[in-house]
Amino acid sequence: MNPVETIxxxxxxxxxxxxxxxxxxxxxxxxxxxxxxxxxxxQGTTSSVTDSIASMGTNMLTVNIQTRRVGFGGPSMNRNSxxxxxxxxxxxKLSDVLSLKDNEYIxxxxxxxxGSLTVKAGNMNTTASVTGVLPDYASIxxxxxxxxxxxxxADVTNRSAVCIVGQELATDLFxxxxxxxxxMHVDGRKFRIVGVxxxxxxxxxxxxxxxxxxxESTSITTFYVSATDSTTVxxxxxxxxxxxxxxxxxxxxxxxxxxxxxxxxxxxMIGTLTLMLGGIAGISLLxxxxxxxxxxxxSVTERTREIGIRKAIGAKRRNILLQFLIESVVLSGMxxxxxxxxGYVVMAAFEKYLGMPVSASVGVAQLALGFSMFVGVxxxxxxxxxxxxxxxxxxxxxx
Amino acid sequence: MIIMQGIRKEYRMGENVVAAxxxxxxxxxxxxxxxxxxxxxxxxxxxxxxxxxxDTADEGIYxxxxxxxTDYTEDELATIRGRKIGFVFQQFNLLPKLTAQENVELPxxxxxxxxxxxxxxxxxxxxRVGLLDRMHHKPTELSGxxxxxxxxxxxxxxxxxxxxxxxxxxxxxxxTGADVMRLFHELHEAGNTIVLITHDAQIxxxxxxxxxxxxxRVLEPMDESEVVI
Numbered sequence: 001m002n003p004v005e006t007i008x009x010x011x012x013x014x015x016x017x018x019x020x021x022x023x024x025x026x027x028x029x030x031x032x033x034x035x036x037x038x039x040x041x042x043q044g045t046t047s048s049v050t051d052s053i054a055s056m057g058t059n060m061l062t063v064n065i066q067t068r069r070v071g072f073g074g075p076s077m078n079r080n081s082x083x084x085x086x087x088x089x090x091x092x093k094l095s096d097v098l099s100l101k102d103n104e105y106i107x108x109x110x111x112x113x114x115g116s117l118t119v120k121a122g123n124m125n126t127t128a129s130v131t132g133v134l135p136d137y138a139s140i141x142x143x144x145x146x147x148x149x150x151x152x153x154a155d156v157t158n159r160s161a162v163c164i165v166g167q168e169l170a171t172d173l174f175x176x177x178x179x180x181x182x183x184m185h186v187d188g189r190k191f192r193i194v195g196v197x198x199x200x201x202x203x204x205x206x207x208x209x210x211x212x213x214x215x216e217s218t219s220i221t222t223f224y225v226s227a228t229d230s231t232t233v234x235x236x237x238x239x240x241x242x243x244x245x246x247x248x249x250x251x252x253x254x255x256x257x258x259x260x261x262x263x264x265x266x267x268x269m270i271g272t273l274t275l276m277l278g279g280i281a282g283i284s285l286l287x288x289x290x291x292x293x294x295x296x297x298x299s300v301t302e303r304t305r306e307i308g309i310r311k312a313i314g315a316k317r318r319n320i321l322l323q324f325l326i327e328s329v330v331l332s333g334m335x336x337x338x339x340x341x342x343g344y345v346v347m348a349a350f351e352k353y354l355g356m357p358v359s360a361s362v363g364v365a366q367l368a369l370g371f372s373m374f375v376g377v378x379x380x381x382x383x384x385x386x387x388x389x390x391x392x393x394x395x396x397x398x399x
Numbered sequence: 400m401i402i403m404q405g406i407r408k409e410y411r412m413g414e415n416v417v418a419a420x421x422x423x424x425x426x427x428x429x430x431x432x433x434x435x436x437x438x439x440x441x442x443x444x445x446x447x448x449x450x451x452x453x454d455t456a457d458e459g460i461y462x463x464x465x466x467x468x469t470d471y472t473e474d475e476l477a478t479i480r481g482r483k484i485g486f487v488f489q490q491f492n493l494l495p496k497l498t499a500q501e502n503v504e505l506p507x508x509x510x511x512x513x514x515x516x517x518x519x520x521x522x523x524x525x526x527r528v529g530l531l532d533r534m535h536h537k538p539t540e541l542s543g544x545x546x547x548x549x550x551x552x553x554x555x556x557x558x559x560x561x562x563x564x565x566x567x568x569x570x571x572x573x574x575t576g577a578d579v580m581r582l583f584h585e586l587h588e589a590g591n592t593i594v595l596i597t598h599d600a601q602i603x604x605x606x607x608x609x610x611x612x613x614x615x616r617v618l619e620p621m622d623e624s625e626v627v628i
Contacts, residue, residue: 005508016496309492312453313553314481314509316474392453392480396492 027288032339042274132211148195308395328380485554544575
């Protein structure tokens with residue numbers, strides 16, 4: 001028997017019970033739609049995060065130092081070590097960090113210190129995320145300015161009260177972004193704005209030395225290093241590592257992350273989250289499958305006589321099995337297609353009206369469709385088998 | 400065409416075992432038009448199920464069209480039903496969602512016939528029963544007589560060796576019943592082998608030969624000279 005005929009029969013049977021078929025499909029439609037949308041959002045977020053990390057350049061190393069007392073909490077070997085910091089906190093000073101610049105593979109170095117401070121201009125009041133940096137920082141993270149200048153060496157040395165503001169902060173305080181030369185108060189101290197970032201955010205950048213004082217931070221806990229080019233990142237990392245090991249005499253006090261590692265960590269995190277969301281959506285697809293099985297079982301009972309007639313005029317077990325199985329697969333497959341279309345519509349709406357980064361991938365579409373068909377096969381098998389096993393005389397005399 | 404020897408079929412009713420057929424011997428030659436007559440409960444429906452390969456006997460030998468089908472599997476029986484037997488039921492048993500033509504084509508689909516050949520064949524047989532002009536009607540749009548004629552067209556479609564009719568006039572008024580009987584006679588004259596199951600002596604009287612069945616046994620002994628293997 002021709003498979004095309006079987007598929008035609010399946011469509012006919014589905015069309016004959018339009019409302020019921022649609023309600024049955026609804027489970028699969030919702031399941032596939034949520035899988036597509038959630039995976040799309042997950043992938044969209046991944047690529048937007050990846051892009052922003054990649055835009056900082058691949059030469060960058062991020063160093064974090066855990067501030068704790070070596071000698072109390074650290075390994076016992078430190079107690080007897082010759083290290084000067086054995087009795088107390090090892091303080092990482094600006095000059096220590098800057099000495100890294102002597103290394104031939106290291107081009108830029110900048111420590112950072114950050115926190116939140118209140119800013120005030122006229123009668124406008126808001127909170128800004130403050131970062132204290134060295135001039136090198138601009139080159140390390142590829143900062144672009146829309147106006148003015150960046151922090152300069154002299155600003156750092158003199159602890160000049162100058163700052164660079166993000167466009168959102170400028171608009172919040174002054175109503176426009178044309179603010180170079182304006183003054184404002186940060187935590188009560190008067191600052192002059194010397195530059196505006198080419199970014200829509202509320203960040204405020206000031207000289208490292210001044211920020212350290214204002215945020216009451218003594219030791220450097222974070223600094224960024226930029227290798228001369230992407231091929232020397234490994235050697236630069238080794239240099240930073242040996243420098244820090246000399247300083248702290250153990251390697252659990254600090255972490256050095258290169259961009260790739262950061263990227264990996266982020267991708268892993270978002271990937272796990274996406275998988276989890278997809279899994280939850282997958283459960284709804286499974287529930288849709290159970291709905292299909294339920295309806296197919298009802299349909300087999302209802303159509304017992306039809307099965308009897310078909311068997312009497314020559315249908316084999318295989319023909320009946322295939323007929324019901326294909327019906328179930330067509331139901332779930334159609335649900336899958338509709339769910340996919342709906343999912344794309346929802347994603348487009350999310351992107352347009354909520355500005356969410358979404359990415360509609362062919363892989364996810366294939367996965368969702370494939371899984372919905374698979375659900376149709378799995379949950380159609382039992383009812384179809386039940387139908388095929390009916391004895392022709394019993395089925396014929398069923399009323 | 401049909402040779403049955405010592406066919407026995409039992410049903411279990413709780414503790415009791417009831418023999419619906421108790422050693423039935425039947426011989427039917429090709430091109431015969433035979434009726435099987437008996438009151439309800441005589442075992443004629445069981446006999447019809449076995450003749451039609453819808454069920455198998457517990458004991459005895461059944462040869463159909465030269466094939467010993469006693470030990471055939473369910474799927475092999477399905478093939479025999481599809482290719483060699485055309486059923487006509489009292490309840491017509493047409494599929495309500497399909498048109499007359501689609502109903503007639505159904506056995507041909509299971510035979511694997513191509514769409515083009517099927518359409519041609521279904522037109523031929525619908526023409527044969529005089530319903531060519533109503534081939535796109537659904538069964539619910541036809542009255543009893545035409546419905547039964549669609550069913551007969553379906554039985555004829557596969558060019559079967561045997562037409563097996565179970566009370567074909569049972570649900571029809573006497574006039575349309577007579578029409579259907581006339582159609583059977585025409586088919587018989589055209590060379591078809593027909594077995595007609597009935598409880599109605601008047602219907603049975605219209606066939607050249609009648610096999611009487613009572614309490615699971617054939618009443619009239621067979622004339623051995625009629626046997627053709």
